[in-house]
Amino acid sequence: MKGTILRCAQEMVVAHHPVGTWAAICAAAGCDADLKLVPQRTFDDAMAVSLLTAGMEVLELSPSAFYEAYGKYFAHHYARRLYPDVYEQSTDFVSFVAAVNHLHQRITSENDGRPPFFELVWRSPAVLTISYRSDRGLIGVARGLILGYADYFGEEVEVDQASETRLDLYFAEPPTNGEFVPSAEPEP
Numbered sequence: 573m574k575g576t577i578l579r580c581a582q583e584m585v586v587a588h589h590p591v592g593t594w595a596a597i598c599a600a601a602g603c604d605a606d607l608k609l610v611p612q613r614t615f616d617d618a619m620a621v622s623l624l625t626a627g628m629e630v631l632e633l634s635p636s637a638f639y640e641a642y643g644k645y646f647a648h649h650y651a652r653r654l655y656p657d658v659y660e661q662s663t664d665f666v667s668f669v670a671a672v673n674h675l676h677q678r679i680t681s682e683n684d685g686r687p688p689f690f691e692l693v694w695r696s697p698a699v700l701t702i703s704y705r706s707d708r709g710l711i712g713v714a715r716g717l718i719l720g721y722a723d724y725f726g727e728e729v730e731v732d733q734a735s736e737t738r739l740d741l742y743f744a745e746p747p748t749n750g751e752f753v754p755s756a757e758p759e760p
């Protein structure tokens with residue numbers, strides 16, 4: 573997996589936690605604390621998962637709390653600085669999420685990336701199901717990033733992880749640019 577996912581975790585820990593916390597996380601994951609997490613470089617998937625899991629353990633956070641903090645840091649700070657152009661393409665949460673597959677392709681196409689894929693289906697005007705397609709088992713990262721970008725764009729939404737591959741988003745208000753298509757079947 574590309575170093576950018578881990579680099580963001582490192583920056584978040586260094587920004588918000590005491591000196592030595594990142595080294596403790598690396599030690600718990602069995603990694604070298606001096607490892608340079610170059611965003612465009614590919615790192616071993618198992619090592620990436622070990623580092624993220626060690627992050628939760630050392631910070632004493634549940635996976636959802638860890639990834640929620642991660643997602644906010646990614647959306648508000650890390651990606652804004654590293655990928656400022658992606659913030660110019662959308663002015664609202666729904667269109668940003670709808671463009672994520674394209675965004676992933678564009679960001680990773682030049683350096684041989686293998687990003688996840690998301691399938692979006694509107695269940696009702698205020699309920700969106702997002703299916704996560706990846707063999708890395710990082711749906712928690714996806715949930716955290718979705719919540720981070722909802723916070724960034726000021727969208728009020730709850731994200732329920734229904735399974736290892738499915739997230740259900742419940743919007744406080746139906747978004748005007750949602751793409752719910754009512755069923756042709758008459759209501760019973």
Ligand code: HEM
Binds near residue numbers: 675687688
């Ligand atoms: C709602 C927004 C987003 C979601 C849900 C999302 C989800 C994810 C997840 C879950 C991964 C981990 C890899 C995997 O599971 O297979 C990932 C990887 C990645 N994401 Fe995103 N992401 C989002 C936004 C962004 C943005 C804004 C950027 C950069 C501008 C970005 C760049 C990347 C890159 C470079 C990778 C590494 C892919 C690879 O290793 O080939 N993502 N993303």
